[in-house]
Amino acid sequence: MAGTIDVVFWIMSAAAIIGALLVVTVKDVFRAALALAGSFLAVAGLFFLLQAEFVAVAQILVYVGAISIILAFAILLTRDMGQGNLTQNNRFLVIGGGLMAALFVVVAGYVAYDANWSDRDSVLTDLDVTAALTGQYEESTNSDGDTILIEYTGVDETKAMDGVFADSTGWLGELLVRDYVLALQALGVLLLAAIIGSIALVREPEQEA
């Protein structure tokens, strides 16, 4: 089963990386936007594999559904520059950018594979979706009458972790309206400010009466 997951993981990763490469190399801006949507979709697949279902759905709704469409609109509104007259023409810039990107991959990859991630022994090395989906847990109340305590009986920590992720959406909902409620409200204000700002920037100036 783990082999299948691996195959799907690498297919999704390859799709995301190829899409991203198309975004930064294709001349036509509209095709770049389409490649970007494909890359976003593949990343959503990666989120599903990582058992982050809510993040995956949010990714599809916000990135694939909204941001790609906004990008398409912006490209259509600035149409005549979409015909490939704005390619990179500075060879040194391309070489420098490529070197920077390669250096980043080497350094970050080295860190990823070399670092001793906290408590290395308990880092989960395999993804057992079946165990996660059937994670055995039961809801109960603690002495304070707190209903969100979930007690695992005789389950090893891997299974417990899987249990957390089996209902990650539910837990996430509780977290967002309890521990992170202030940040959530601030986020709403930020989005409102951004929308008002965008409208103020692009609307036609009113005619003087």
Added chain:
Amino acid sequence: MNLENVLLVSAILFAIGLYGALTRRNAIILLMSIELMFNAVNIAAVGFSRYTVPSALAGSPVEVTADTVQTALSGHVFAIFIIAAAAAEVALGLALVIAIYKQRETADVSELDTLRG
């Protein structure tokens, strides 16, 4: 599929976004490259969230409390807030691009050098 591979994919995607942001001159493609980098960061956050076990879960018998879950899922929360912030950022950025395009008839960032001394 393990933490290292997830981080590697994340690093590659981030580097591609970095390359695009450094080399492309079209403002809209610049925004797309920045979105790619946001995505890479999200992958790293969710990957860490999935594959590192909070110390509270390392004992046995295991007791999962709300605090443990908060620790375990903080990567997801980060990803969600980053997605929302990126949406706000791209809306504002594209509004700027369109406003500049209406005024200057260009979206080439190398021509926007009004502030050059």
